[in-house]
Amino acid sequence: MQINREQLFRASCLSLLVTSLSFGIRAGILNKLGVDFQLDKAQLGSITATAFWGFPLAVVFGGFIVDVIGMKRLLVLAFLFHLAGILLTIFAQGFWTLYISTLLVGLANGTVEAACNPLVTSLYTDNKTTKLNHFHLWFPGGIVIGTLIVLLFNKIGLGWQVQVGVMLIPTLIYGYLFSRLDFPVTERVASGVSTGDMYKAILNPLFIFMFICMFGTAITELFTGQWIDVLLKNVTDNALLILTLDTGVMVIGRGFAKPVLKKISPQALLLISAILGAIGIYLLGTLTGNAVFFAAIIFGMGVCFFWPTMLGFVNTNMPETGALGLNLMGGAGMFAVSIYTMFMGSYYDRVVAEAHGNGAFAGQQILHTTLIIPCVLVVAFIGLNIYMKGRAKKSAAAVQV
Template sequence: MQINRQQLFIASCLALMVTGLSFGIRAGILDQLGVAFQLDKSQLASITATAFWGFPLAIVIGGLVVDIIGMKKLLVAAFIFHFLGIILTVFASGFWTLFLSTLLVGLANGTVEAACNPLVAGMYTEEKTTKLNHFHLWFPSGIVIGTVIAFALNKAGIGWQVQVGTMLIPTIYYGYLFSKLDFPVTERVASGVSYGGMIAAVANPLFIVMFILMFGTAITELFTGQWINVLLKNVTDNALLLLTLETGVMVLGRAFAKPVLKMITPQALLVVSAALAALGIFMFTVVTGPMLYLAAIIFGMGVCFFWPTMLGFVNTNLPKTGALGLNLMGGAGMFAVSIFTLIMGDYYDSIQKSAGGNETLAGQAVLKATLVIPIFLVVAFVVLVMYMKGRSKKTAAAVQA
């Protein structure tokens, strides 16, 4: 068996790009779906949230079985879920078909990460956080491409069905690439850590803390991005372009993760990220016009490193957690986003009704509620920095002794 590390990495990036495409295109057509099928914001939130709870369902189950069945079989399943989800969305006839199709896409997205996160971490053990950042830049890349497709085809008067259908091209291609490649075993299997040892490792208090903090980083990044077109549509005519700009910043940031991580520790980077994300969301609530683009840039800089750095921190500092640790982290993030989306969908509708149909006030109220999360994260990550400094000193003292 010959392992082609470069081709596996390229195929993984392409599969992750499809997950970003689904995010970006869905964000671009959300309002159109509401009009086409006469759905209110609570129903749209239910559909959107389905992708976010389908993801953790797939990634957690995938994390439990990936060492047993292998990464290739998981990625075949991801291809099937993506293909069926896209086709069903194109031919959707109402709420329930949209619900099911979005669930299938969510399952596909989670299955991609369930296989590809441990694949990338295992192939690049010498620079896990850097390569996870490089891998995860293809999620915002997919969002950028997806939002550009949605924006351009909307302007051209081309329907949302065609926009969704464009995802079939990269889906079929990544399925073909993975079908002809050989896969290594996971890092946990290669290093000889037992399955029971991996289960025990996720009970480590540091892992539990990072697991909880993943709720906040994921909500800050993904909820805000997915709903930006809805929340700011009456503040600017180009709300979708704000998402494109924000995610473009994320692509650039993750591409330069290596020099950034040479200058600053992952935990310190998380402090800076949370502070910038909080500032960006705050600006969304108070500025208008061209200043919104500055807010999008600042917000993009803030959320840029969240997801891959959280995964890299855990896999580097708690390597025995293996594929399960990586996938529990991803599952925690997406599950939190699904619950938060449902809550905010109802909150948006209630504020809008109490404000006499004022959508601008409803959007600002949701953003202000979301702002609390990155502010809390700043404090939490400062504590993490202090903890890791103390841990480093104890390790150094033990070595000297």
């Protein structure tokens, strides 16, 4: 069996592109869906949240079975979920068809991550965090492409059904590519770490700490990005362009992960990210007009490295956690976003009602509430940096002895 590392990596990136296109296009058409199907913000929040809780359901389940059935079979399943979800969205008739189709896409997205994160770490065992950043640049990359598709197709008068249909092209391509390639076993299996040892490793206090922090990093990045058009549509006429700018910054940042990680440690990068993320959210909720674009750049710089660096940190420092550890982290992040999205959808409607229809005020309140999360992360990651420095000193002392 011959493993073509580069082709597998490219196919993985393409499957993640479909995942991110679903986020970018959905963010762009969210208000349009609300108008066409007469849905309030709470209903839109429920539909959006479905993708986020469908994701952790698939990614955690995938984490438990990926070593047993193999990464290839999981990716065939992801392809089928994507295909069904996209087609059902195109032919949606109301709340429930949108809800089910979004759930299917969420399951597909989670299954892609359940297979591709361990695939990348298995292909690049000596360069995990950098390659995870390169892989995950296709998430913001797809959001940029998706939002630009929405803007372009809206301008030329093509409906949201056509915009969603665009996702069929990369879906069919990645399904074909994965069907003809051979896959390695996961790194954990290859290194001989037993299933029992893997389960013990996820009870490590450091893993539990990072698992909890993943709630905050995911909400800071994904909730704000997914709802940016809704939150800022009353502040600027270019709310969707702000999402495009923010995610464009993320693409560039993740593309330059290698030189960045040569200069600073992953834990230091997470601390800097939390600080910039907090500043970015504060500015998004405070600035108006063209100044909001500056806020989007700062925010993009902040959340740029969060997701892949969290995964890379765990898999590098606790490799025994294997595919399960990677997928529990991803599941934790998306589950947190799903709960937060549902809560904030209802909160937005309540604030708008109390403010007599003032959507700009409601969006500002949501952002100010969300600001608490990266502020807590700053404190948490200061603690992580102190702990890792102490651990490094102990290791150095043990080597000398």
